[in-house]
Amino acid sequence: MGFDVREFPDRETATRQFQSLVRRGVRLHFIYTGGVAGYYNYARQLWDMLPGVDWNGQATTTFFKKMDHVAMLVDDRSDLIHDILRHLPGDAVSAGAV
Numbered sequence: 053m054g055f056d057v058r059e060f061p062d063r064e065t066a067t068r069q070f071q072s073l074v075r076r077g078v079r080l081h082f083i084y085t086g087g088v089a090g091y092y093n094y095a096r097q098l099w100d101m102l103p104g105v106d107w108n109g110q111a112t113t114t115f116f117k118k119m120d121h122v123a124m125l126v127d128d129r130s131d132l133i134h135d136i137l138r139h140l141p142g143d144a145v146s147a148g149a150v
Contacts, residue, residue: 058091063101063102063104066101066102067102067104067105070102070105070107070111071104071105071106074105074106074107074108074110074111077110078110079110079111079141080107080110080111080112081111081112081113081114081136081139082098082111082112082113082114083113083114083116083132083135083136084097084098084113084114084115084116085115085116085117085119085120085121085123086115086116086117086118086119087119087120087121087122088121092115094115095113095115095117096113097115098111098113099113112139114135114139116128116131116132116135119131119132
C-alpha cells in the first residue's frame with residue numbers, strides 16, 4: 053500500500069481564499085463523510101477550523117457520519133444526491149441544470 057499524501061493550505065491561506073469566494077458572492081456547500089475520520093470527524097469541524105472566515109450565511113455543511121467516503125451503498129448515494137439538490141438554488145433546479 054502507498055502513502056496517503058494530501059496537501060492542505062495553512063489556516064491563514066485557507067481563510068483568505070474562502071473569504072475571497074464569499075466576497076464574490078459564491079455560495080458554498082461542503083459535504084463530509086465519516087469515511088475519512090482522520091481528516092473530518094464531527095459536524096461543526098469546518099467552522100471550528102476556520103473561525104476567521106465571515107461566511108455571511110453563504111456556506112453550509114452536511115456531515116454523513118456513517119457514510120463511506122465513496123458512497124458505495126445505493127441508499128448513501130441517494131442521500132447524497134438529495135442533499136446536493138436541497139442546497140442548489142431553486143432556479144438551477146427549475147432551469148434543468150440538474
